[in-house]
Amino acid sequence: MNRQNEVKDIVPDLLNKIESTYKDLVENDEVLSSLLKKNADKLAKAQDEQDFAAKIAERLSEAYKEHISSGNLPNGKMYYNIAKRIIPPTMTDSYQQISDYCYAAQSALNENAGISIKAQRAPINTDRIDGIVNRVSQEPFDEIDWILKAPIENFCRSVVDDHKKANADFHYRSGLRPRIIRKTDGKCCKWCSNLAGAYEYSPGMDREVFRRHENCGCTVEYDPGDGSKRRQNVWSKEWKQKSEKASDSIALESPLGNKPVLVTDQAIRKVKAVKVQGLEEDSEILKEEHQKLLKFAQKENGSKEVTGVINKSELGVKKFVYAKGDWDRTNLDSNPEIPMIFAMSPPESLVVIHNHPNSNSFSYADLGIFSYPQVKTLTLVTNKGVVRVLNKTDSFDYREFIDIIKEEKERWGFTGTTQPVIVKNVLKRAKECNLEYIK
Numbered sequence: 001m002n003r004q005n006e007v008k009d010i011v012p013d014l015l016n017k018i019e020s021t022y023k024d025l026v027e028n029d030e031v032l033s034s035l036l037k038k039n040a041d042k043l044a045k046a047q048d049e050q051d052f053a054a055k056i057a058e059r060l061s062e063a064y065k066e067h068i069s070s071g072n073l074p075n076g077k078m079y080y081n082i083a084k085r086i087i088p089p090t091m092t093d094s095y096q097q098i099s100d101y102c103y104a105a106q107s108a109l110n111e112n113a114g115i116s117i118k119a120q121r122a123p124i125n126t127d128r129i130d131g132i133v134n135r136v137s138q139e140p141f142d143e144i145d146w147i148l149k150a151p152i153e154n155f156c157r158s159v160v161d162d163h164k165k166a167n168a169d170f171h172y173r174s175g176l177r178p179r180i181i182r183k184t185d186g187k188c189c190k191w192c193s194n195l196a197g198a199y200e201y202s203p204g205m206d207r208e209v210f211r212r213h214e215n216c217g218c219t220v221e222y223d224p225g226d227g228s229k230r231r232q233n234v235w236s237k238e239w240k241q242k243s244e245k246a247s248d249s250i251a252l253e254s255p256l257g258n259k260p261v262l263v264t265d266q267a268i269r270k271v272k273a274v275k276v277q278g279l280e281e282d283s284e285i286l287k288e289e290h291q292k293l294l295k296f297a298q299k300e301n302g303s304k305e306v307t308g309v310i311n312k313s314e315l316g317v318k319k320f321v322y323a324k325g326d327w328d329r330t331n332l333d334s335n336p337e338i339p340m341i342f343a344m345s346p347p348e349s350l351v352v353i354h355n356h357p358n359s360n361s362f363s364y365a366d367l368g369i370f371s372y373p374q375v376k377t378l379t380l381v382t383n384k385g386v387v388r389v390l391n392k393t394d395s396f397d398y399r400e401f402i403d404i405i406k407e408e409k410e411r412w413g414f415t416g417t418t419q420p421v422i423v424k425n426v427l428k429r430a431k432e433c434n435l436e437y438i439k
C-alpha cells in the first residue's frame with residue numbers, strides 16, 4: 001500500500017457536516033422564515049431581499065466556522081483540492097436560495113406593475129467563487145479564515161444586485177424605461193453616500209451603481225411600478241388587438257389585394273443564402289431551413305403561412321418548431337411549444353422564420369414579433385423564394401426602434417390601410433437604430 005492511500009479523504013464527511021449544519025441553521029432561522037413569509041405574501045421589498053441575502057451569508061459562514069479549522073485540515077491548510085470540493089457546492093446552494101427569493105420578489109413587482117414579462121434570474125458569478133477557492137488555499141487557514149465571512153456576505157448581497165440588473169436590462173430591452181434607485185442609510189461610507197440616487201438604466205450606463213464594497217449594506221432597487229413602466233405596451237398591446245381580428249389581418253399582409261401564390265419546386269430551388277450579422281456561420285443552414293419551411297408549407301399547409309422558431313445556438317442541430325397559419329398570418333400560440341420557448345428564452349436568442357403567400361414585404365404584425373426581446377432575427381421567405389431579414393445587431397438600440405415606430409405611426413395615422421406605409425418607413429430608417437434590414 002502506498003502512502004497516498006493511507007491519507008483519508010476528509011472532504012465527503014466535512015461537506016456533509018457543513019451542509020447539514022447549514023440546512024439546520026437556515027430552517028430554524030426566524031428572521032429567514034418571516035422574510036420568506038413576506039415574499040410568499042408578495043410584500044417583500046428591496047430591503048427584505050438584502051436582509052435575506054445577508055442572513056443566508058451569515059448562516060453559511062457559521063456552518064463553515066463550526067466545521068472548518070486549522071486543526072482538522074491537513075497541515076492546517078485548506079488545500080485547493082479540498083476547497084474546490086467544499087466551497088463551490090455550498091456557495092451555490094446559497095446562491096440558489098437567494099436567486100429563488102429575488103425571482104419571487106421580482107415576479108410580484110412585475111405583477112403589481114401590470115407587466116406580463118417573466119421575472120429574470122441572474123446567473124451565478126462563478127468567478128467570485130473561484131477567487132475565494134484560490135485565495136483560501138494559498139495561505140495557512142488561520143491567516144485566511146476571514147475570507148469565509150465578509151467576502152461571502154458580499155457575494156450573497158451581490159446576487160440580489162445582479163438580479164436587479166438582469167430584470168432592469170430585460171425590461172429596457174422590452175421598451176420600458178427602468179429606473180435604478182440606490183439607497184444608503186447614510187452610515188455606510190462616503191463612496192456610497194455619493195452614489196445614492198436615481199439612475200435611468202441603459203445597457204451602456206456606468207456600472208458603478210451596482211457595485212458593492214465589503215461590509216456595504218446599501219440597497220440597489222428596481223421597481224417597474226415606479227414610473228419605469230410608462231412605455232409599456234405602446235407597441236405590443238396594439239399589435240395584439242389588431243392582429244387578433246381576422247378582418248384586420250387581411251389588411252395587414254395583403255394591402256394590394258394580391259392573390260396568394262402557391263409554392264413551387266422552382267421557387268424552393270431559387271432560395272438564396274443571406275449573410276446575417278451574428279449568424280454568419282449559419283448562412284447555408286438558414287438557406288436550407290427556408291427551403292424546408294417552404295416545402296412544409298407546400299406539402300402540409302396548402303402553401304399557406306408557416307412560422308418556425310429555434311434558439312440560434314441550435315441552428316443546424318435541432319429542428320425548427322413550426323406553427324401553421326392561414327393566408328395572412330400565423331397564430332404562434334397554435335403550437336403550444338412556441339409560447340413555452342418564448343417564455344424560457346433570454347433576450348436576442350431566437351431565430352424566427354416564416355413564409356408569405358401573398359406579400360413580399362414584412363407586415364406590421366411582423367414588426368410586433370420582431371419587437372419581442374427574445375427575438376434576434378426574423379426572416380421572411382416569400383412563396384416565390386425571395387428572402388428578407390430583420391436582425392438585431394450587437395449595437396441595436398431598442399428604444400430608438402420603438403421611438404421610430406411611434407413617430408411613423410403618428411405621422412401616417414394608425415389604420416389598417418396605413419400599416420404597410422408605416423412598415424416601409426420604419427424600415428427605411430433601420431440604420432438609425434442599428435437594425436439590419438436585408439431585402
Ligand SMILES: [Zn+2]
Nearest residue numbers: 188192216218
Ligand atoms: Zn454602502
Ligand SMILES: [Zn+2]
Nearest residue numbers: 354362363366
Ligand atoms: Zn409576416
